[in-house]
Amino acid sequence: MAAIPIDDPLDPRVAAFRDIRERDLTGRQGLFVAEGEVVLRVLASAASLCRPVAALIAEKRLSALAEALAALPPDTPVYAASQPVLDGIAGFHLHRGILALGEKPAARPLAEVLAGLADDAVVVLACGIGNHDNMGGIFRSAAAFGAGAVLLDDHCCDPFYRKAIRVSVGAVLRTPMATGLNPGDAIDELKAAGFRVLAMTPSSPNPLHIAPRGGRTAIVLGAEGPGLPTHLLERCETIGIPMSGGFDSLNVATAGAIALHHFTRQA
């Protein structure tokens, strides 16, 4: 694959990569910008659910990335620029030197996502997660433990924001998802599809480590700080992770990972 040289930060062919710290690209055009070698490899892999649109690479990185770039569809333009031109395009010093533009997958109705899952699938329903580190962490752990899908309510931040993708080490690009859900309706749909719906809350009398395992299971996570609201907790069974006295609760992504480990491990 021959890289297309870019000498001018204002070259219109790389306009989509310009000033990527500004967030307004994401969502508006159905595209996202991702960065770094790990994420590029996921985007170029068969596991990705997102169409690669273009890549923009520091010249000095091209040879080391040849294999990953060759895995992109043959019609994907790969632009190459010197580090100063690259920094001029991105709007800051891009020390990783690797950017990729991708197309978000088409939105899918929850029922369709659930219909594609196994009889022992474990999914996460995240409600009101506003922090991109936590969002990325939830996706990373979901992928590590083979969760069938991640479901996001209408108060979650965008998982395709650059930092969330990076923290997820690319899991956002390969995990089936449904987004923008009404959380109460989603809980009802999960139940109708045969899922046990287990809401995590520190106040639960049911400790996670003795919770029965097996069958379709949905783990419901709430926002850091307030947690899940009462009207959602009342629709679910609850589970909790007992903690040491006097200390603030676990990080929500960490709590979710501990639950994923419990419900997905073999035997």
Added chain:
Amino acid sequence: MAAIPIDDPLDPRVAAFRDIRERDLTGRQGLFVAEGEVVLRVLASAASLCRPVAALIAEKRLSALAEALAALPPDTPVYAASQPVLDGIAGFHLHRGILALGEKPAARPLAEVLAGLADDAVVVLACGIGNHDNMGGIFRSAAAFGAGAVLLDDHCCDPFYRKAIRVSVGAVLRTPMATGLNPGDAIDELKAAGFRVLAMTPSSPNPLHIAPRGGRTAIVLGAEGPGLPTHLLERCETIGIPMSGGFDSLNVATAGAIALHHFTRQA
């Protein structure tokens, strides 16, 4: 407690809070700067192992923080400034409006830290953790699960860096620790003190969830990416968290939290 008004960002009484994005304060003078209400409350609490030196608060936050500030030792100066003056001192917009200066605890030899622990203590030995988010996450989970201490080798970043403290929700200030350790020597000392020393590595044939529990237990974590080097793994038993095929490993702080949950839970 009467707050001391500060009208000039260059007032020498608040010099320690100036330009806190620069890291050179930390370590050099044995002091640290922390931010936010949660961390202030920990620093002022009886659980803190760090001496509060001063606080600098946005005027508009003073009344809501009265209780937390009253918990500080009576000779601790509390400075108050308008938001613009506060921003001028900090060097950026400090939307939380709450800064605290503290003194790191005196360094303690590992043997002394271990001597103070219970017969069923669980500790974390972290090796080569260079990321402040991960460092803070390890401390947060250690506190949530009542770990007896966090031990850091000589290739770890500073846990008293502002972001690590914030991510730890103050756990860095209240967790017994030993730092700057030679990791091989630390493993030998842990064994001599009756600890089972369990190194986490994805390649381990021993799954975490069936690892025996009880007695003094040390969980050894390695750097993201390379993990623990062979010469350390060879000195330890190993445990692993089985993951779904084809995906990158768990985040190190997440893996540590899952292990802490396993080894600290009751029954």
